[in-house]
Every structure is written in C-alpha cells, then in structure tokens.
Amino acid sequence: MSDPQLTRQIRRYCSDGYRLYDNAELRLALRSFYQAWLSIPKPQTEHEEAGWVLTAIGDTYFKLRQYDQAIESLMSAMHCPEGDKSPFLYLRLGQCMWDTKREAEARKYLYKAYRMAQGAVLFEQEEKRYIEAIADLCQND
Structure with a gap:
C-alpha cells in the first residue's frame, strides 16, 4: 500500500x-x-x-x-x-477444519503449519489435540 x-x-x-x-x-x-x-x-x-x-x-x-x-x-x-507464508494462518485454518470434522483437510493444514514453523513450538499454547492429530506425520521429521 x-x-x-x-x-x-x-x-x-x-x-x-x-x-x-x-x-x-x-x-x-x-x-x-x-x-x-x-x-x-x-x-x-x-x-x-x-x-x-x-x-x-x-x-x-x-x-x-x-x-x-x-x-x-x-x-x-x-x-x-x-498470506500463504504464515504458519499461524495454517495452524488456525487446520484447527477450524478439525473442529468442523474435516479431518483430512485439517491434518494437511496442521502439518503444513508444523513444517513451516520447524516443529511443535507453534502448538505449545494450543490444545494438545491439534498436535496429536498429526503426531503420526511428525514422526518422520
């Protein structure tokens, strides 16, 4: 602007x-x-x-x-x-998807947030269920 x-x-x-x-x-x-x-x-x-x-x-x-x-x-x-460079945006989007039972999309966004933030630090202030939703994906990192 x-x-x-x-x-x-x-x-x-x-x-x-x-x-x-x-x-x-x-x-x-x-x-x-x-x-x-x-x-x-x-x-x-x-x-x-x-x-x-x-x-x-x-x-x-x-x-x-x-x-x-x-x-x-x-x-x-x-x-x-x-906009697409914000790990926080992907985190929130994944959480919203998870909370509306859109698990496949949620996992995609949550894992992208995890990868962009280079680990679980982004999830530390969030409910554990969100990081648990992608625990299997994070094992490879």
Whole structure:
C-alpha cells in the first residue's frame, strides 16, 4: 500500500482490535478488525495488509467458535500477498477444519503449519489435540 497515512490508520484499528482481543472483548475486537478491513482500498486482497487483517478476523472467529466464518476469513487471507507464508494462518485454518470434522483437510493444514514453523513450538499454547492429530506425520521429521 503506497499511502503511509492509510497504513497507519489500518494499524491503529488492528492495534485496538488486538487490545480488545487480549481483554477477551472479542465482539468489539471484530468490529475494530472490520474497520481495518473496510479501510483497505478495493480490491483488498491485492494489499499485504489485507492478509494480516483477515487473519486477525479469522483468529477472532476461531476464539468465538464460529468456525465457518473463521475458515472463510483465513482462506481469503491465503490469497493476499504473503498470506500463504504464515504458519499461524495454517495452524488456525487446520484447527477450524478439525473442529468442523474435516479431518483430512485439517491434518494437511496442521502439518503444513508444523513444517513451516520447524516443529511443535507453534502448538505449545494450543490444545494438545491439534498436535496429536498429526503426531503420526511428525514422526518422520
């Protein structure tokens, strides 16, 4: 994005969103993240900022256990510049898939996150069931 003022505004919305997220005010956090999204010029997915805004939206929906909305946001984030390079994005997408009983897809995304992060460190703060879902795949690494 070439407009530094617009980038600062998007970062402010996201900063507010993360503060609310950290305080477990997830609905308000979503509002801030959506304000950031609406600030990005169309087509949004051509801008790198869109990837991290969509990832934040997807992560918040994950915490709210609204997995279909989370999947939609996270899949869209993958189509943004640099979006497919985020191990966290693959982790969250895999978790959402697992929690919606889409085990084959979930294992693919969780294992990709594991490989991109070069091990289980990315999973340390997550429920053990997610790393257990790919334990058989990780034995070869």
